[in-house]
Every structure is written in C-alpha cells, then in structure tokens.
Amino acid sequence: xxxxxxxxxxxxxIPKPLFDKxxxxxxxxxxxxxxxxxxxxxxQVISQDEPKDEGDVFxxxxxxxxxxxxxxxxxxx
Amino acid sequence: MINPHxxxxxxxxxxxxxxxxxxxxxxxxxxxxxDNDIASDLQNIADGNxxxxxxxxxxxxxxxxxxxxxxxNDVPWTIPIILPVPEGAVSAGEGDDLILRHNGRxxxxxxxxxxxxxDPARHSxxxxxxxxxxxxxxxxxxxxxxxxxxxxxxLLNEMESPFPTYHLKPAETRVLFQERGWETVVAFQxxxxxxxxxxxxxxxxxxxxDGLLINPVIGRKKQGDFTDxxxxxxxxxxxxxxxxxxxxxxxxLQMVMRYAGPREAIHHSIIRKNFGCTHFIVxxxxxxxxxxxxxxxxxxxxxxxxxxxxxxxxFRSFKYCHACMSVVNEKTCPHPDEKITNFAGTMVRKIVxxxxxPPPEMMRAEVAEVIKAAEVPFVQ
Numbered sequence: 001x002x003x004x005x006x007x008x009x010x011x012x013x014i015p016k017p018l019f020d021k022x023x024x025x026x027x028x029x030x031x032x033x034x035x036x037x038x039x040x041x042x043x044q045v046i047s048q049d050e051p052k053d054e055g056d057v058f059x060x061x062x063x064x065x066x067x068x069x070x071x072x073x074x075x076x077x
Numbered sequence: 078m079i080n081p082h083x084x085x086x087x088x089x090x091x092x093x094x095x096x097x098x099x100x101x102x103x104x105x106x107x108x109x110x111x112d113n114d115i116a117s118d119l120q121n122i123a124d125g126n127x128x129x130x131x132x133x134x135x136x137x138x139x140x141x142x143x144x145x146x147x148x149x150n151d152v153p154w155t156i157p158i159i160l161p162v163p164e165g166a167v168s169a170g171e172g173d174d175l176i177l178r179h180n181g182r183x184x185x186x187x188x189x190x191x192x193x194x195x196d197p198a199r200h201s202x203x204x205x206x207x208x209x210x211x212x213x214x215x216x217x218x219x220x221x222x223x224x225x226x227x228x229x230x231x232l233l234n235e236m237e238s239p240f241p242t243y244h245l246k247p248a249e250t251r252v253l254f255q256e257r258g259w260e261t262v263v264a265f266q267x268x269x270x271x272x273x274x275x276x277x278x279x280x281x282x283x284x285x286x287d288g289l290l291i292n293p294v295i296g297r298k299k300q301g302d303f304t305d306x307x308x309x310x311x312x313x314x315x316x317x318x319x320x321x322x323x324x325x326x327x328x329x330l331q332m333v334m335r336y337a338g339p340r341e342a343i344h345h346s347i348i349r350k351n352f353g354c355t356h357f358i359v360x361x362x363x364x365x366x367x368x369x370x371x372x373x374x375x376x377x378x379x380x381x382x383x384x385x386x387x388x389x390x391x392f393r394s395f396k397y398c399h400a401c402m403s404v405v406n407e408k409t410c411p412h413p414d415e416k417i418t419n420f421a422g423t424m425v426r427k428i429v430x431x432x433x434x435p436p437p438e439m440m441r442a443e444v445a446e447v448i449k450a451a452e453v454p455f456v457q
Contacts, residue, residue: 047386067256069249
C-alpha cells in the first residue's frame with residue numbers, strides 16, 4: 001500500500017487479472033470505477049466482522065432504572 | 078442485538094454538581110438562544126439517536142458528509158448536523174464554552190472546537206440536490222446564519238416533550254426489545270394517521286421480523302398536516318383493535334424533517350439502528366417533497382451503503398382493489414383504475430375536510446372515529 005499524500009485516499013495494489021475482472025464486472029452496475037467497487041466490497045466485509053452488541057452495555061443499575069421507567073409507561077409488564 | 082451506529086451508543090446527558098449549577102446559572106459563559114429545530118437536534122445528539130455524534134459537526138465531518146455521505150472516519154452519515162449562528166450573535170470563539178438556551182432554559186453547554194463558514198448553495202445542492210428556494214429544506218438553509226460552530230455538547234436540561242409518555246430513548250428501546258426477546262425489529266416512520274395501506278405494509282414487514290416499532294416523527298409541521306395528537310391517538314386505536322400488542326411498540330421521535338429525500342432516508346434508518354432496529358421500511362418518495370426526487374430514489378440510495386447494517390424493506394405504493402378485494406400494488410393487481418381506491422394522504426385529508434369519514438377499504442372505522450372526534454385534526 002502506498003500513501004499518495006492525500007490523507008483521504010490510499011493506493012492498494014491488486015493483481016492485474018483481478019483488476020481486469022472487476023472492471024469487466026462493473027460495467028452497467030452504477031459503480032463508476034474499480035476503486036469504488038473495491039471500497040464497497042471491503043466496507044461490507046469489514047462491517048460483517050464487527051462484534052455484535054451483546055446487550056451488556058448498561059450497568060445493572062442503569063438497566064433496572066430503564067426497566068422501571070418502561071414499566072411505569074406501560075411498555076413492560 | 079444490532080450495534081449502535083459507529084459502534085457506541087452516545088449519552089451526553091450531564092449529571093452531577095456541574096449540571097446542577099449550569100442548568101440554572103450560565104455564570105460567565107456566553108449564551109446563545111436556539112430554536113426548536115436546533116434544540117431537537119441537540120436532544121437527539123444527547124440521547125444517542127444520532128450516535129456516534131457527540132456534538133455539532135466540525136468542518137472535516139461536515140465536508141465529508143456533503144461530499145461523500147460519510148463522517149471523516151468513514152462511518153455513513155448523510156445529513157449535516159450543524160449549529161449555524163448569525164454573524165455577531167455569539168461572542169465566544171474556538172476553545173470557549175457556550176451555553177445553548179432554549180425557551181429560556183439552559184439546555185446544553187458546548188465546547189466550541191471549530192468555527193467555519195457556511196456556503197448555503199453548496200450545502201443545499203449536496204443535501205437536497207437543488208438550490209431552488211421553493212424547496213422547504215433549501216428555504217431553511219437560506220435563513221441560516223453564515224457562521225457555523227462545531228464541537229461537543231453536554232445536555233443540561235431536556236427539551237420539553239409534548240408527549241413524554243411516548244418518548245423513548247435508544248437505551249430504553251434497546252432494553253425493551255431485549256426484554257421482549259426480539260432479535261429482529263422493523264421500524265416504521267410516519268407523519269400521518271394510519272390508513273389500510275400502512276397497516277398492510279407494517280404487518281407484511283412484521284411477518285418477517287420479531288417486532289415492529291411504529292415511530293411517528295413529531296415536531297414542526299406544515300399547515301394542513303395532521304396534528305401529532307391525532308396521529309398518536311389514531312395509532313393507539315389501530316393497535317388496540319388490530320395488532321398483537323406484544324409485537325408492537327409505539328413511540329415518538331422529536332425531529333425536524335429536512336425533506337432531503339434519499340439522503341434523509343439513510344439518516345432515518347441510522348436513527349432507527351440506534352434504537353436497536355434491524356430493519357427499516359422505506360416507501361415511495363420517503364422524506365420527499367414536491368417533485369424534487371425520483372419516486373424510488375430513497376430506495377436506490379441504499380445500494381451505496383454496504384456497511385449500514387440496518388436493512389431496508391422496500392415497499393411500493395399500495396391501493397385497494399375492489400375486484401381483488403384486497404390491498405394491492407401495480408405488481409400484484411391487473412385491474413383497471415375504476416376498481417381501485419387510492420390511499421394517498423391528500424385523499425384522506427380531502428374526505429375529512431368535507432366532513433365525511435373515509436370508507437373502510439381506505440381506513441379502519443376506529444381510526445376514522447379518532448380523526449372525526451378531534452376538535453382540530455389539522456395544523457392550522
């Protein structure tokens with residue numbers, strides 16, 4: 001990978017046959033460049049690898065307060 | 078459960094002695110009075126509806142949102158959340174604190190990290206796809222002050238909610254969904270009382286998920302719109318008579334509509350992701366106005382966001398077919414127009430304005446009764 005000096009973008013090398021394959025595939029798809037296609041795919045892959053929220057982000061005390069309010073509003077029994 | 082947008086659920090409600098003090102007395106900190114629109118953005122930041130935002134955008138985030146529909150850190154974000162101020166209205170500058178006051182109460186304290194200049198034409202062209210001053214979003218931007226302040230906020234006093242018993246924060250909906258055992262939740266945003274087409278698409282979506290969040294947007298409305306009270310009462314009536322109560326949550330979202338069409342559809346889905354929803358219903362011309370956007374542009378834009386995580390449910394416009402004797406759309410019904418009753422909100426408003434009750438194939442009798450019983454069904 002090389003940094004082209006523009007902090008917003010970097011250059012990544014991929015095999016030329018893969019580049020050509022992608023270039024052929026994106027015709028008529030709305031992707032206007034191989035870079036935009038590769039960016040799209042990588043974002044998708046990265047987001048799928050994010051660990052999921054296990055529901056333990058609140059302390060027990062905070063969670064009880066929330067449940068109490070939800071009960072008082074009739075959202076929870 | 079689905080992650081909050083950007084990975085962390087934000088809570089910027091200040092607690093402790095500093096809050097007690099600043100909430101009533103700004104001391105030597107300069108004060109700026111904010112309107113309802115800015116106040117609702119502020120509340121939404123503080124409650125985590127706008128996670129991962131922790132304040133009003135600074136220049137890099139703002140520029141990225143305009144140009145790439147992403148924050149500087151590559152997280153999808155389509156609507157600028159900014160604090161514009163008129164020239165000379167705020168004596169504070171970069172590095173200073175600023176009290177944001179709403180309706181005479183100190184609502185938040187902001188650390189001004191950066192100030193920059195607003196170019197209304199650039200802003201409007203990027204967000205609304207037009208600079209036409211007739212566009213309601215453009216008209217608001219044209220009234221903005223040209224100086225923009227960016228920086229983190231801490232909430233001191235909550236914005237008053239007209240319907241506090243319907244007001245749920247993301248932390249609360251997340252606990253609620255978890256307690257109900259819902260792994261998948263579809264959100265439906267609305268600004269109207271429900272007609273039969275709305276019910277049909279909500280129940281269709283609910284068929285594929287564990288729960289349904291009906292989330293009316295309340296706040297500033299146009300003359301002739303249904304009042305928030307009527308919308309909530311009519312949904313209560315519908316849920317009471319026709320929905321499995323253990324599968325539905327009705328809560329409000331106090332937020333200004335920008336009428337930014339496709340960009341706003343992404344924004345709305347991000348907020349519902351923060352609420353813990355896994356799916357979001359996007360209909361025809363979502364958040365549109367006039368003829369500024371293609372009818373399905375708000376659906377097509379989702380293909381540009383592979384990493385949004387919340388999934389859209391796309392629906393076409395529905396109508397009732399008297400030959401099919403069911404709710405249909407143009408893909409599912411072959412019959413001519415004379416067999417069709419349209420559900421358009423304008424049609425419902427016209428019928429109500431004439432003192433009549435919409436027919437049952439258009440609206441449930443219980444919902445129509447709520448509208449009829451309302452002293453003032455429309456915003457004057």
